Amino acid sequence: MKRLLKNAWILTMDDQYTEIRNGWITVENGRISALGEGLEPSDADEVTDCCGGLLLPGFVNTHCHASMIPFRTMGDDCPDRLRRFLFPLEQEAWTEALSYLGAKYAAAEMLLSGITTAADMYYFEDRVADAFAEMGLRAFPGETVICQRAPGSDVPEEALRRSRELLEKWSGNEWIHPIIAPHGTTTVTPEILQACQYLAEKYSTLLTLHACEMDYEMRYFREKGMTPISYLDSLGLCGPHLLAVHCIHLSPEDIARMADRGAHISTCPGSNTKAGKGVAPIRDVDASGIAFGFGTDGPSSGNTLNLFDQMRLFAVSQKTVCRDRSLFPARKIVRIATRGGAEALGMTDAGQIRIGFRADLTLVSLDGPSMFPVYNPYSALVYGAGASDVSLVMTGGEIRVRNGQLTAVCLKDLREELESVMPSFRNAAKKYADII
């Protein structure tokens, strides 16, 4: 089967930011087999006219808690919501069915917005992995390991067992790449963090955790004369397996250390700024050479599961904090959202439109009201486009979204299925009505 996408404005995201204005690509066996300008090959089995839209590598979401759809719009403006109602409500009312059906809905939402790969951490992640695989979303799922009672795991050892099983089950699979996901720097003991690191090394996979995010976290380590990063380093976790999430409060020494150790970062500008937590020092992270990408965070933290919002929120927050309009020009931001994310997840054959690379592709239509005119396609993507401008999405060579609609399932059905398992969750949430 040879698929042809023609009449596209291709943004390759290669080192030279090569663009092909009237471009075409062919896809075979899940990968890009050829690309060019002008006259396209005539031997394709299926031809899709991109109508002059922007064809770019699929967006890579480096941090999500996809299943958390049922929490969305709950207490958005509530301080310390994690401890005030998210943890208690999870402990009381979260179920395996919510994890699975929440992840299916979220995967649909991500695909519809052009995200082709997502890293994820939550509970019952074996079912989340199933959901992603069924939806055709490439994913890096990790069972949350936390030293308190949690859905599916009364003790962290149970979550570690789940992590191992996940790794064994999907070993060698090209869609699902399980990772290790200790919750954070203060919610997991040093011993369990090291057990996580042992697994990450044994299975050659990423270890992701929340770090340098919370004021109380920063205070805790400051009182010990440390930073969360120096602490992780002292445990042997600050290395090439690390995907540290948020990293809002990094010192210059932390950045130098992470760069030196080959650690990776996921920055979540939407979640962080909505929470009033601050703006990560990404100008310095970028200068250090650390690989980093964007994360939507969960749907109750970042709300929308698309990288258009993250790109724009990243642009405006960085430019504002640094008082520099020219900082992070649009094409650099599109690079972070695509190739940068792939690099942060250690993917060496995704994130660019390049022969031999995975056919994880997103087509953005220029028909939407704000997509005219387009002198600079990167500007249009960062400052003008939204999830609804995505018209076609391909993962591994298969078309998941066409004409802005899922090809294999109906979003409404996914919503109804999820809604059908939500009543006791909704009921349990009522006791927090005064704070949410």
Add this chain to the structure above:
Amino acid sequence: MKRLLKNAWILTMDDQYTEIRNGWITVENGRISALGEGLEPSDADEVTDCCGGLLLPGFVNTHCHASMIPFRTMGDDCPDRLRRFLFPLEQEAWTEALSYLGAKYAAAEMLLSGITTAADMYYFEDRVADAFAEMGLRAFPGETVICQRAPGSDVPEEALRRSRELLEKWSGNEWIHPIIAPHGTTTVTPEILQACQYLAEKYSTLLTLHACEMDYEMRYFREKGMTPISYLDSLGLCGPHLLAVHCIHLSPEDIARMADRGAHISTCPGSNTKAGKGVAPIRDVDASGIAFGFGTDGPSSGNTLNLFDQMRLFAVSQKTVCRDRSLFPARKIVRIATRGGAEALGMTDAGQIRIGFRADLTLVSLDGPSMFPVYNPYSALVYGAGASDVSLVMTGGEIRVRNGQLTAVCLKDLREELESVMPSFRNAAKKYADII
């Protein structure tokens, strides 16, 4: 003609933020004639089922340069673009046809995103007013008065004449309310500013200008021992006619003075943060009681002409600068975007869903991927919704958008018409290719 909108989740935006979950309203003679819960009247001439969507007062855009569509994505990340290429390119290549057709396209884009009223300042604003009137967008257009050669006016006196003509032409009209629009505090002489103020008072209308926006502006007044606001006050402009735009760099004394004088503010978070200019001290503005609303700014400054983006960008920038997640909860932000904007423009019969008020209404569908679940409808609007979630828009009782599409014109046709008058503009822009 009596129109009924039924099965709506009505957000009235009254003083108590009253919601009607299963609500209906009737519209007669351009105004809301009745509203209620449950069983709706059976004598309507036309019935629209809102399918449980959020029905709210139309968004009010308090600052735009609508016609500037042809500039969009041009030099977004270029510092000092106003003087480096916007002014020169306007002087060289701007035409009356671009003003008219740019405004028509922009009006379509605004209506599609649920904006029902817009304040505007640009050149050939008589044609902009025509465009808005034809599209059914309620508007406050003002001819830009500036002390340099400008499109349509070689000297500011010419722009003042255009302003007077605009005021005379639309006197008493309920759709078009012309205003006076001197460009800014440093681009207009004190004498011309006072001539503008004379007109604003004579015609009982608003005077709008850019103020406290630019670093060089702030430096200029600081060297004179003044602020832009104290300067305006010394000229007699800081009063109930003033709609000061941007106001990023307001001192506590400026805020107290503006509150005392009854001045109004338009804040443009998207434009300001993208430019790295800073975040306006709106917490203090709000506490002072000054009436204020959101502005998209022009399509080359704020890029998207919708208030969803402004609401979210406002939320995250304010919460981040003040390090306070609970600051400006979502419902307060929706209030600013609707009723706040109406108040900033001095409209006393718009901005709420209330009997006798203008039937300027926006219906936001809950079908979109990020609009589920909805515990808090204001949260869904601020953190989740986008322009593409708007399904129906009414201005003055007439339906302008239905099922997310314009009812009277086709966006594609408007784009083609505008494109047909753009070639010499595009050509002139080429000489700035190295900076944009």
